[in-house]
Amino acid sequence: MSHTLGVRQAQKQRTRQALLDAALELLEEQSLSSLGLREVTRAVGVAPTAFYRHFPSTADLGVALVEEALGRLHPMIRTTVTPDGDSGERIARAVELIEGHVREYPSHVRFIARERHGGVQPVRAAIQEQLGRFTEEVRAELAKDPQSAGWHDDDLLMLAGLYVDQMLITASQFLETLDAPDGERRRVAETATRRLRLISVGRRHWTAA
């Protein structure tokens, strides 16, 4: 079934990935709406017109980047919220996982944070869609937790959204500490942990009115 794709398509996907990588790097210091197609091809070392063989416009390049940054993140999210261990352990695990992800894929995180409210509508929509899926998956995971007994589905969705937003905020705060002294990073981790803890307390004492 895994049809090893020919020399031709392989090379195509290679330059496509090179375009994505170059764009992601250029986007560290600007927004997608100011990213020029020539700028990207120049960085890759390819003719401007070659761009069109892969993307109709830079907006579509952006949508592809959303897939790359968030598409394969769903399993990780799922296992993070899964009800293993006590509340404190789960929170610590989640914060560490976020910190690790930011350290490993900083430009992905930056791109998502930047373009979530950015100037390119299709990209905003793609991000919203992915985040919506995250929220739904978190809700489903929360529903499994015995702690959620008696909770309305609306409230579970509310809580899931709160978690997802908090995840993004934390990630973007870690991002800002990437080339800062270690103490800053510790402080962000500490504050994020306490935020989650407070939400956790609220959750425990929530009355499903």
Add this chain to the structure above:
Amino acid sequence: MSHTLGVRQAQKQRTRQALLDAALELLEEQSLSSLGLREVTRAVGVAPTAFYRHFPSTADLGVALVEEALGRLHPMIRTTVTPDGDSGERIARAVELIEGHVREYPSHVRFIARERHGGVQPVRAAIQEQLGRFTEEVRAELAKDPQSAGWHDDDLLMLAGLYVDQMLITASQFLETLDAPDGERRRVAETATRRLRLISVGRRHWTAA
């Protein structure tokens, strides 16, 4: 004391404001990092070179917009968190206030949400600074509340940050419902209310360990 400034400076501030207004409108469909100086002057009906009489670059224009959007918002924030009435009333009041502000200054809200993580560093810094001031002011207000007895200052700051971030999230969600059916807007208000309520519950049962 109110020295009515001469015809000259009055006219200058007029075109300056016109530049700000035009920029804000153009920024509804793009990011600051792609906003051209000529684009702005063209919209105002003024020569490109006139721009330099007011701002060294579009980045500085952006910083000025941050002041305009957030600078005069501090009193409002302060009174929102002030401990009057019971928790439910305060939450309802806050959500209504956010909704009203978004309806009145949608482009301000959009600009802040967009450029908070945008591609122009000085603007990001200006926004961060204003939000930091908000957080500190909220912390100070929370400290007055008898409910905060025994709270560490760190925890109060954590809670204040949580409120400020939640405020921004809610504002940006209202923004997306601006030209949507009324039901959507009601749903956003409802979810925001419940989020705040959950935080409120967490706050009430917080143990200042």
Add this chain to the structure above:
DNA sequence: AATTCCGGAGAACAGTTGTTAACTGCATGG
């Protein structure tokens, strides 16, 4: 009343942008 100041206009610059068309060379499928 004479002089300085200064917001804005005008023209020109080198460099950039997205998009088009027609091409070349090579992997692919018959």
Add this chain to the structure above:
DNA sequence: CCATGCAGTTAACAACTGTTCTCCGGAATT
């Protein structure tokens, strides 16, 4: 082995960008 397909190239286009320098007219100052 030959014909087709197609990723990438080359050249050219009109339009646009930020920035400089020189100038103008009228308010502000003396």
